[in-house]
Amino acid sequence: MAAVPPPAARALEGEPLSAAAIEARLDEHLDLVLSSRRTAAGPARELAAFSRAEQELVLRWVAVLAAAHAELAYQFASLAPRALRLMDEAGVEAWVRQAMDTYDSAGLYPAVAALREVEAFAERARARAAGLALEEVAGVLERYVRGLGGRPLKVEAGEAPWTDTETLHLPPVLGVLGDREGNFRLYKAMAVCLWAQCWFGTWRAPLLARLREAGAEAAALYAALEALRLEARLARALPGARRELDTLAAALAVAPWPEPWPEAARRLAAPEATAADSLELALAWAGRVALPPPRPWEGPPRPEAVAAVLEARLERERRSLRRELAALAEEQRGAVPDPVRLEAAPFTLERIEDPAAPEGFTFRLELDGQPIEPPEEVRGLLTSIVQDLGEIPEEYLVPAGPGEYDAGAQPAGRDPRDVWKGMYHEEGAHLHDEWDYRRGHYRKRWCVLRELDVHPVRDGFVERTLRRHRGLVASLRRTFEALRGEDRLLRRQPEGEEVDIDALVEAYADAATGQEMTDRLFVRKRREERNIAVLFMVDMSGSTKGWINDAEREALVLLCESLETLGDRYAIYGFSGMTRKRCELYRIKRFDEPYSDEVRARISGIRPQDYTRMGVAIRHLTGMLREVEARTKLLVTLSDGKPDDFDGYRGTYGIEDTRMALVEARREGIHPFCITIDREARDYLPHLYGPANYVVVDEVRKLPFKVSDVYRKLTS
Amino acid sequence: MEPGIVTGQTLRPEEYFVETEPYYEPVGDEIEVFEAAWRNQLPVLLKGPTGCGKTRFMEHMAWRLKRPLITVSCHDDLTASDLVGRFLVAGGETVWVDGPLARAVRCGGICYLDEIVEARKDTTVVIHPLADDRRVLPMEKRGELLKAPPEFCLAISYNPGYQSVLKDLKQSTRQRFVALEFDYPEPELERRIVEKETGIEPELAERLVKFAHMTRNLKGSGLDEGASTRLLVQAAKLIVSGIPPVAACRAAVAQALTDDPEMLAAIHELSASLF
Ligand SMILES: Nc1ncnc2c1ncn2[C@@H]1O[C@H](COP(=O)(O)OP(=O)(O)OP(=O)(O)O)[C@@H](O)[C@H]1O
Ligand SMILES: [Mg+2]
Secondary structure, eight states, X not given: OOOOOOHHHHHHHOOOOOHHHHHXXXXXXXXXXXXXXXXXXXXXXXXXXXXXXXXXXXXXXXXXXXXXXXXXXXXXXXXXXXXXXXXXXXXXHHHHHHHHHHHHHHOHHHHHHHHHTHHHHHHHHHHHHHSEEHHHHHHHHHHHHHHHOSSOOEEEEOSXXXXXXXXXXXXXXXXXXSSHHHHHHXXXXXXXXXXXXXXXXTTOHHHHHHHHHHOHHHHHHHHHHHHHHHHHHHHHHOHHHHHHHHHHHHHTTOOOOOTTHHHHHHHHTSTTOOXXXXXXXHHHHTTTSOOOOOOXXXXXXXXHHHHHHHHHHHHHHHHHHHHHHHHHHHHHHTSOOOHHHHTTOOEEEEEEEOTTXXXXXXXXXEETTEEOOOXXXXXHHHXXXXXXXXXXXGGGGSOOOTTOOOOOOOOTTOOGGGGGSSSOOOTTSEEEEEEETTTTXXXXXXXXXXXXXXXXXXXXXXXXXXHHTHHHHHXXXXXXXHXXXXXXXXXXXXXXXXXXXXXXXXXXXHHHTTOOOOSOOEEEEEEOOOOEEXXXXXXXXXXXXXXXXXXXXXXXXXXXXXXXXXXXXXXXEEEEESSTTOEEEEEEEOTTSOSOHHHHHHHHTOOOOSOBOHHHHXXXXXXXXXXXXXXXXXXXXXXXXXXXXXXXXXXHHHHHHHHHHHHHHHHTTEEEEEEEOOGGGGGTHHHHHOTTSEEEOSOGGGHHHHHHHHHHHHTO | OOTTBOOXXXXXXXXXXXXXXXXXXXXXXXXXXXXXXXXTTOOEEEEOOTTSSHHHHHHHHHHHHTOOXXXXXXXXXXXXXXXXXXXXXXXXXXXXXXXXXXXXXXXTOEEEEETGGGSOTTHHHHHHHHHSTTOEEEXXXXXXXXXXXXXXXXXXXXXXXXXXXXXXXXXXXXXXXXXXXXXXXXXXXXXXXXXXXXXXXXXXXXXXXXXXXHHHHTBTTTBSSOOOHHHHHHHHHHHHTTOOHHHXXXXXXXXXXXXXXXXXXXXXXXXXXXX
16 A cells, blocks of 8 residues: 555655654644644654555545544544555545544544444455445345245344344345355345244244253254255245255355265155254254354354243233233224133134145134134234244233233332422423223323423534435425425316316206306316324434434424425424323424424434323323314324333333323324334234324334325325 | 226116126125125125225126126216216207216116225215115206115225325215225135136246235335235236246236335345245
């Protein structure tokens, strides 16, 4: 890199600067962060060894970074020599730009940390140049495995391919095969094999317990044997995917495994072979058979990680299923579930043969002996539970009784009673009822709610967002304009641009038959008034901290742009609080307020607060919408989780109160809708909002786009 | 020309008779329920996603009950007089011309209003009196009420999957109808439908149905709807004409479902894994 350029070039670009000259120029920009003990002499000395072009590159970026933050510029100057030795100039620039982006989105310390990871960055850049980054294909892979069926699986970066049965961990970059297409095939092979583990029963709960006792060697043998069994299953279920594995093996010159593996493969290829057979073999082979080298799409299994995830899920899903079944029974029988009748286990499962299912059968749910079509979320739960257990135990089918709600553990270290001290006086606050499903009636004037203002922050967030999403903003404007700009031909108008021939003929006919002739004889072009008022209710609970909060704020910026184009009336409120005595609604934009600089600064100033007591917020905003004149009224909630508050407002209690608040809103002619990023939302949202009135956004980074998109679909 | 479709004013009701049995595989008890509703002069609401066999079912029922079928695809410019009729002028004389709904009432046929929520709100004014026990069609322009004969049947369709709050069926409308819920058939049945409609090999039909289920798994995770039976039938037709399955799935299914490049890629990989 620092090789001396040929004389001609040197003349063109100038002699390298001396250490003293560099130090003088660095001082200009870094003044603010330098002191007698911290000078620019060190970096200047090192930079003196580089070419003039490289020196100028560094000095240019120091100036740029210093405009943002002098400390960032200093760190860059110190690390630049190392970076120049690792990467070419384009690489160094990419590294700085990444740090700049980090600074924009997360601030100084993360940005400095990003700079310090110069080795890792250079490594990734090298691999990326030759191969394919996971982030480029994660979206496709997630959808692909989602389509294959079963429990949804996330895709995340890890070292070697493995899964905990909820996430597929795949290498961040693949460069094994020469081209992008080849590397994509390899990613896909990893994904389909890990999916097959989850779908075809490698990680069944009963097997897992035995596997963990058997030790690491047996576990590794088990994984290799399972790979053989799953290859055979793939050949039957997804022949195309199996062919791709074979093509990959040929391309990567994968050597066939020695005996006794082929013999085992034949046994495990039998249609009736199960994971239990693999386990028996692994136990028998431990200490006797050597482990073959893993295929490039396979990684070491992690039974411990699987066990942790599985245990938590079994408990969670058992609870969700029983709650769903209780709701289903109530809905189907049109009555509140009666604990005595529930004793009689109203739900049963009939096995139905289905050669496509991993076990060769699926289930049909029956209520009181009558087959019923379970709602989507129940079906999802049943599928997931069968994936874990191979069956649905009877106790899972007992609907949750009315008393069974989980109080949950109170967060430690804080006494909810503290918030009763001092700062509370209820004047000036709004009192709202709350629904207690256990008692079956409202707790009167139970919640104390205050409207507060979001403290406006002018830190360039809105401008940055608009800049970053420039393309998206433009396309949103176009789509929303199209929505607004639909000129409609209004027929039979008393006045207008053109004669309405149909109307004229009819009028003529009317006159001829002796009836009165109408004067509505014209066609007029007019924009259909969109008489819509929408209120956005934004989750400001503590759990939105970090990128969710960023995504929410970005979503609001884009949404406001879209709504301004459209001209619909809108308001935005944040909600949070702690305990019923301190429920808070944060004004971000009122209905009667224009989208002003102040509003933008408030969006930028949205910060995570405490908890999510949803019911009271919905009731208060319902009251607000009641006052607005509009043909269509919408209440859109942007949330990241279940209703949850400090003083027992969780589990069934919180859900039932929220549901009741939504029922009240609907009674007022308001359409509630929910956009959430909670992946478990399918367990409870249908119960709250009804089947078609919510959207789960799988990726936080898509939220900014999704919110506007959902709104468009909702109102066109 | 397809039976029961109004394309002009020239067909006469007797020509809307469905002569040969339209192929229809019952999914549940919908045939019996429809017949019972018809005998009791009750109107019927067909609910269900696009392409799941609602139109085909109506054709089949028209054939089975030997009644003419008149289908109207509703759109946002469709007014009450488009359904009822209007006066026209011919050679200086005014002539009344029945709309499709009036014609169906007169000949005791089946009138199928497809996607009723798309129509203008004023159409409900003429549907409501027809759909309750009065069973009359108000013909305001003529100052008449047209009484429906017992054989007349009103059927409407509605896709509850739409999320638009502006396109919801009003309670006062939906509560007048006997509702039949349609959904995509069970795998075995859907396979048979694809096979019978196209003559495709059973093995391929089965894979196509599997493919449809994969896309239906994606509903709500980036797709608004999974592949309908209709799309499967279309893909199967392409395959029968010699298009390789993966290409047929891309053209007839993936591209019809989405424009999102990541989603298209994922769906393509699904079919490539399956065939
Ligand atoms: N039960 C069935 N029996 C026979 N064919 C069926 C059945 N269900 C679907 N099909 C096939 O699917 C195709 C599409 O069905 P159809 O046109 O009736 O859908 P639809 O429900 O009316 O859809 P849309 O709501 O979009 O109008 C039919 O042409 C037929 O090939
Ligand atoms: Mg149809």
